[in-house]
Amino acid sequence: MAKILFNHVYKRYGKFKEVAVNDFNLQVEDGEFLVFVGPSGCGKSTTLRMLAGLEDISDGEIYIGDALVNDYSPKERDISMVFQNYALYPNLTVYENIAFGLRLRKLPKHEIDLSVKRAARVLEIDNFLDRKPRELSGGQRQRVALGRAIVRKPQAFLYDEPLSNLDARLRVQMRAEIISLHRKMEVTSIYVTHDQVEAMTMGDRVVVMNKGVIQQVDTPELVYNRP
Ligand code: ADP
Ligand code: ADP
Secondary structure (H helix, E strand, C coil), X not given: CCCEEEEEEEEEECCCCEEEEEEEEEEECCCCEEEEECCCCCXXXXXXXXXXXXXXXXXXXXXXXXXXXXXXXXXXXXXXXXXXXXXXXXXXXXXXXXXXXXXXXXXXXXXHHHHHHHHHHHCCCCCCXXXXXXXXCHHHHHHHHHHHHHCCCCCEEEEECCCCXXXXXXXXXXXXXXXXXXXXXXXXXXXXXXCHHHHXXXXXXXXXXXXCXXXXXXXXXXXXXXX
């Protein structure tokens, strides 16, 4: 669990240096569930990717805990990210997909095995460990992607529109599961969505973005003017 700080962060893309993220300043508190919401193209995903180290920042500073991470690789940042398209390895089994990050970190086999099976049990995918992603439903695939994130305890979880590809019923169920995982793991989470209902129902606080800038940061009640 870590505090995260964005200090005057900018992202400019391409040779015309178009500004995708414009002077982003934010402190994310230990253990909070923060939602970035806003229309497509407003810079949510770019901001998340800069935090994860998947995208260079053009200007400014990002801190995770006390560490300035601008020059850290994604692995050094110790963050787990869940994507919309699941980003599973198609040729690996469910087990191997979940174990992948732990194997990269060269943890002992029995420790990996315990962690993978624990995560799979939590997500109720322990009956599918031998299957390949193509043999799973969308909801099951997203659970495997979540399994990969929760198989170890990172400094933070980042979610980039993780439920957009699911049907409405499953989306509601997975929202609740993600919040429940967040509480159980006692981790700091940032969740990107263009869906106001998700922002309203999931966020401890909501960051409203538009055209690369933060418009408002507040509790859902205040952002959406609900009692
Ligand atoms: P959101 O996640 O809110 O939909 P993005 O962060 O994906 O928004 O995009 C913000 C802006 O940056 C958009 O105008 C988008 O076109 C631009 N952008 C995103 N990725 C790239 C890229 N790799 N190259 C150039 N422009 C990009
Ligand atoms: P390696 O190829 O590196 O030896 P394996 O894929 O054989 O790794 O798996 C190592 C351990 O992981 C096995 O001993 C087993 O306990 C566990 N394991 C692998 N796949 C599964 C699975 N589908 N279900 C349960 N346990 C598995």
